[in-house]
Amino acid sequence: MNNSAPTSWNEVRAAFQKIWGYEDFRPPQGEIIRSLLAKKDALIIMPTGGGKSICFQLPALLQTGLTLVVSPLVALMENQVQELRDRNLSAELLHSELSSFQRRQILKALEQQKLRLLYLSPETLLSKPVWERLSQPQLVINGLILDEAHCLVQWGETFRPAYRRIGAVRPALLKLKPPGTKIALAAFTATADSLAQKIIQETLQLHQPTIFRLNPYRSNLSPTVQIVWTPRGRKQKLLKFIQQRQQTTGLVYVRSRRDSEDLAIWLQAMGYATASYHAGLSAEERRAVESDWLGGKIPFVVCTSAFGMGINKPDCRWVIHLHAPLLLSEYVQEIGRAGRDGKPAQALTLISEPTGWLDSTDKQRQKFFEEKVRSQQLQARRFINKLPKTGEVDAVARQFPDGAITLSLLHSCGQLEWIDPFHYTIVSSPKSNSVTQLQTATQMNKYLNSKQCRWQFLLSAFGFEKEAANWRCGHCDNCQ
Structure with missing residues (x-):
């Protein structure tokens, strides 16, 4: 059985004041903390x-035992763990960039139950050395937290298939722990529209979760969508936008590594101090770009979606999307990097004119994405006949190229269930109501071509229909 938490709410507040120095919680922080201390499941969507x-963090530190925080990026984990260490709190992180000595030390501390918080990626959570230690009956686990839970939706089907198996972690652990053990499961994100919320709840197998949602509206952030007629026109529009904001800080988002590198080289040749940032860079290269941007050495970065999570620069004044993201949650996540200090900020998205005659890049990108998803789903369905009805994930991954991705796609289509995080079974009568990435992608197109208030559309898409009913922000392109 899990060890109990503090006896009174006054003790919880006193610990909060002592560690963080704030007078009291901001709504709904207190309610979320109560929920996790009571070992209840939750889905939290807060800007x-x-x-x-x-x-x-607070419930984890107040209880005897371990809380696992599953996080997508090393930089994100490092930021949070460093902040906790600065306060002399018991937290560690496990990732592939650590030396074998560091890994051994952390695994030893885990075994000896010296940690309150352990940050790790989905892949590390499901690695053999970590799982062996987490499986030990005497190791008390209080909670499993999925931070930046929208990554499960953006990346879970094809890019990082380990995300689709996280829902099988808690049932597998509970079988190995003493009877009566409870493990809270909570997903945290700044952006999840209604479809994304459904995917997160289904995939994680949340039990009657309490849903905490804060309205994503930002009165200081002005979203604008502009049509461009040619590839050259797109670049010229970008250039003009940057020229008008010479003394300010911003971000230029593109959708591929190659676009990031090519555009950065072009802008550097035009005399701008900038850098390319994408997931293909080494850890050192990524840290250097982050540091240069945060320190003001470069006013803007040309980046893919890999940039920005956990990186806080309050005076970022603008975000421009040279190419629109494919998912609405990704878009809101990225524009949300601007204006965190509450001062006015701009979010411009450039799109091809609807026919795509003169500039077909957007249509091609959308078509490529849709065809790729459809072909992967089709391939996965054909693949079923080659798979044993029940089997091991690692064995399939070794035997077939993209085997792990195929299993995650079958899971997202409702044709496969996890026996535990490492074994699957094919479902004879698949669920037909599973939400897929293709459904979530159509929403982004509707948003870009909508004539209604941008914020009204976003509020409605994110489940705030009541607030959206008569909404007019007055500062987006459609309102103006």
Whole structure:
């Protein structure tokens, strides 16, 4: 059985004041903390800067035992763990960039139950050395937290298939722990529209979760969508936008590594101090770009979606999307990097004119994405006949190229279930109501071509229909 948490709410507040120095919780922080201390499941959607991390860190520190925080990026984990260490709190992180000595030390501390918080990626969580230690009956685990839970939707089907198996972690652990053990499961994100919320709840197997949602509206952030007629026109529009904001800080988002590198080289040749940033860079290269941007050495970065999570620069004044993201949650996440200090900020998205005659890049990108997803789903369905009805994930991954991705796609289509995080079984009568990435992608197109208030559309898409009913922000392109 899990060890109990503090006896009174006054003790919880006193610990919060002592560790973080704030007078009291901001709504709904207190309610989320109560929920996690009571070992209840939760889905938390709060804008960046709303104090999400405190909501799971405080319950973890107040209880005897371990809380696992599954996080997508090393930089994100490092930031949070460093902040906790600065306060002399018991937290560690495990990732592939650590030396074997560091890994051994952390695994030893885990075994000896010296940790309150352990940050790790989905892949590390499901690695053999970590799982062996987590499986030990005497190791007390209080909670499993999925931070930046929208990554499960963006990346879970094809890019990082380990995300689709996280829902099988808690049932597998509970079988190995003493009877009566409870493990809270909570997903935290700044952006999840209604479809994304459904995917997160289904995939994680949340039990009657309490849903905490804060309205994503930002009165200081003005979203604008502009049509460009040619590839050259797109670049010229970008250039003009940057020229008008010479003394300010911003971000230029593109959708591929190659676009990031090519555009950065072009802008550097035009005399701009900038850098390319994408997931293909080494850890050192990524840290250097982050540091240069945060320190003001470069006013803007040309980046893919790999940039920005957990990196806080309050005076970022603008975000421009040279190419629109494929998912609405990704878009809101990225524009949300601007204006965190509450001062006015711009979010411009450039799109091809609807026919695509003169500039077909957007249509091609959308078509390529849709065809790729459809072909992967089709391939996965054909693949079923080659798979044993029940089997091991690692064996399939070794035997077939993209085997792990195929299993995650079958899971997202409702044709496969996890026996535990490492074994699957094919479902004879698949669920037909599973939400897939293709459904979530159509929403982004509707948003870009909508004539209604941008914020009204976003509020409605994110499940705030009541607030959206008569909404007019007055500062987006459609309102103006």
